[in-house]
Amino acid sequence: MNDDEKKFESGLAHFNSARFFEAHEAWEELWLAAAEPEKTYLQGLIQVAAAFHHQARGNLGGAQSLLAAGTAKLAHCPDEYRGLAVADLRGEIAQWVEILSRRDGCGERKPPLIRRNQMPG
Numbered sequence: 001m002n003d004d005e006k007k008f009e010s011g012l013a014h015f016n017s018a019r020f021f022e023a024h025e026a027w028e029e030l031w032l033a034a035a036e037p038e039k040t041y042l043q044g045l046i047q048v049a050a051a052f053h054h055q056a057r058g059n060l061g062g063a064q065s066l067l068a069a070g071t072a073k074l075a076h077c078p079d080e081y082r083g084l085a086v087a088d089l090r091g092e093i094a095q096w097v098e099i100l101s102r103r104d105g106c107g108e109r110k111p112p113l114i115r116r117n118q119m120p121g
Contacts, residue, residue, distance in 0.1 A: 004030055008082075011045070016113045020053035041081060044073030045114075048093060052111045055100070064100045067093055085115045 001009070011026030024046050031042040047070030055063035071093050079087035092112035099109060 011049075012084075012114055015045075015049055018052070018056070018111055020049045020056065020111075023049040024053065037076070040073050041077050044070045044077070046070075047073065048089075055096075055111070060100055060103055064097065067097050067100070071097070080117045083117055085117050089114055 007026050007030050011023045011030075014020070014023035014026060027042050027046050027049070031039060031046060034042055047066045051063045051066035051070060054060075054066060071090065074086060074090055074093075077086045079085075089112060096109075096112065
């Protein structure tokens, strides 16, 4: 595993452990040097991580804005990208957008996980 893969995996582990600021930081370093389409994909993940960081701190407006921006970036990605189930993540983000728009139930719901693709059979 090269250094970029290690940084990406570190960001993924941080995200899935609800350490969203740390995930953002790990992926941002990669994003700065990335070319398209990787750059847009990473920016989407960064914005989603930042959204959940804001949500955890009670900034629901900031979370909504960043989820919308991240969703727009991830909409351009295939359903499965870089070994991850992007379609599943988009679905969970859509549910969070609805929850945040109602401004209730945020505290009871766990943030999404970024899952690996399920291998057939």
